[in-house]
Amino acid sequence: MQVVEKNNFEKNKSSVKNNAVQFLFKYGAIALLVFIIFYFSTISDAFFTYDNFTDILRSISIVTLLALGVTFTLVVGGFDLSVGSTMSFSTVVSASLMVWYDMPLWLVLILPLLIGVLVGLFNSFLIVIIGIPDLLATLSVMYIVAGLHRTYTEGYSIYNNMPLTSGSTAPGQLSDAFLWIGQGQLMGLPVPVWIMLVMVTASYIVLHHTRWGRILYMTGGNAEAATLSGVNVKKVKFTAYVVSGIFASMAGILFTARVGSGQIDAGAPLMMEAVAAVFVGYSVLGAGKPNALGTFFGAAVIGILLNGLTIQNLPYYAFDIIKGSVLVAALAVTYIYAKKKLNRT
């Protein structure tokens, strides 16, 4: 009798724990966001204003693009660590095309995207054809591409009419049309925010409402079963890494237009932030898998947190502690939930 009671008691205790995990998994990220907004609003008047929120959205637009690319690779069961370097490369290439070579705008937009495609193809070649595990392959490519972009610029950032090593000055400037992409306004919102919103929506529709999206998710969920259902898994993975490369180079172009110069190593610090955004996104509304809206949401959580802390005058060099902690918390909730789910079956 006593044993039975004890058992029941333990069962209740564990089910309370289970429910808590389930709740955290479903609504944890949203609760956290609401809490952060509420907290900062009570502390600072400058925080909860339209201007500040468009600021936040603009600040997360570049990371969100990067993170969308990572989302696609995670959906097919891969991973892309090279997005940061790819973004840096595309940043300096787009700037150099204008400043060094005085190229027309359409080329300045297309060529960096081509670089993204090439990096994606190289990644998938290593992963799909050669068979190197995704993390290791993209880690190596991250270094290769980072080295390439530093070599290309000889270590200098690129700005209007910069002095060249030959002694003369660069012939070109970043055009106003180009800068508008990063600095302009459209219907009350900054252009980068529009670009981000369009890309998030497009990714969401592709991933959740089209045949392609279904095939991407199933490939990631069970490549073996997908193959036996007639899916060419290799082709699907190729596509995902190419998409990731394209997103990374879009982020690079946007960065150049936003800052007005081609900074080297622009993407390096954003890579981990993008990965964090995707994993925070796992736990949004209990999706349990990478998803476009979750990624946007994850980027927003991190962006708002950093914005609020900036207002609080937290030194910027401490920001990585916050980013890392948010990532760890998101991962913890996701993986504890996954373990529970496995145990139940």
Add this chain to the structure above:
Amino acid sequence: MAEPLLSMSAIGKKFGTVTALQNAEFHLKKGEVHAILGVNGAGKSTLIKILSGVYQQDNGTIYLDGSLVQLATPKSAKEKGIYCVYQEVDTAIVSDLTVAENILLDTFANKGKLFISRQKLNDKARMILHELQVEHINVQQKAMHLTLAEKQMVLIARALVHSAKIIIFDEPTAPLSIHESEKLYAVISKLKRKGVGCVFISHRLPEVFEISDRITVMREGAWVETYATVAADQSQVIEAMLGEALSHELEPSTHFQGAPFLQVENLSDGDKLKNLSLTVSSGEVVGVVGLVGAGKTELAKALFGATPLTSGTIKLEGKVTKIKHPADAIKAGMALIPEERRKEGLFVQESLEINATFPNLKKFSKGLFINRKAEKRYANEIIERLRVKTSSTDTALLHLSGGNQQKVAIGKWISLDSALYLFDEPTKGVDIGAKVDIFKLIRQLTEKGKGCLYFSSEIHEAIGISDRILIMHNGQIVKELSRQEATQERILLYASGGKEQF
């Protein structure tokens, strides 16, 4: 003859509500080779695991050398001189250690000596290998370089270090070549002369008759009969293994059989499959029967384009068809219901809806966009037609029972209206009710003129459903029987590599 070395009497074991053993008996004499036979699920492995201390019996007694023993852990079984040579030798071998270290692993793993004399270790290992007459194995090489057969010898040697009283061989010859097997027989007879009791488990009847002294047959977790090998014959033993013919046979089919749909000639995959030829007509169920490891799954996957072929042609409706990827097979009108449905057939984390429409997504989309309503409609249709028991079309499949999962694995092909279905062990882990549903479904398919290849190691089920039966052994088709000719005894004989004597 001598006192029984080991007596296991009235052994019972339950796992949850499933009875694995009931009144199992096993008696072993000193210096004898005693084989245990039984079909899959007869309880052989459970009995062996109880003897080697992996499981504990719920009831029954074990006497060793005349005294009652409790074998609580594998360690205590070993201390009492009971050793086991498993089929998967790699799990018991440490591949980074040398042969000598592997042989004497237990001695230095358990005793707290800090330094090990390599010299002594190697000498001792050499001595034992010499005793087994396999002194060609270099004791100083790493175990990872050994062949499977040599690894087995190392395991046997490890048992001998401790002067084992009983050595259990669990399907030891399954991965071995004939030559290697013969070598193993020689070692076993040597052990026998040393007075070691050998328990021998195998699916290969001829070798059982060659090397055993006695045979115990088990069926459904219980002891059936123990024979002296010299006095027994194969058909008698097979009958004892199968018991009464299991009676859920279906009516013989009377439907029309059309032209050959699939013709396969001389198919090989350079590994397991050797020169297979077969045909399937529309409206026909062809059973492909063989023991575990005969190459049935390999054949199914090769036909479906999931594994590459080295030679052979596949003709569909008379035309030579190149099938390089499952996508080609699906386009050509084939469907595969794979053996490992959770791993290969289904997305178990996903809903029935998503699973059921996946191979034919185009049909459920408008342009690029998925039509969720059409998906749901089809999912409901599958649930009704195949009688899937589930709470909703959104439930993740991992919450469904094995039988219901299997129905979904079949149902996902139905929207494609495929012409040829490959069923690989479709009744594995499926309860009897779902089994009957699946058989009915196969019949419905053939009545509509579809062809089916039914791969199975459940002989009586294959006889019940098939119009013709092909028997596989060791990657080849060794015999074809019509439904009228097929009996369980004959099939089992050919499947175990035997031949009928006329």
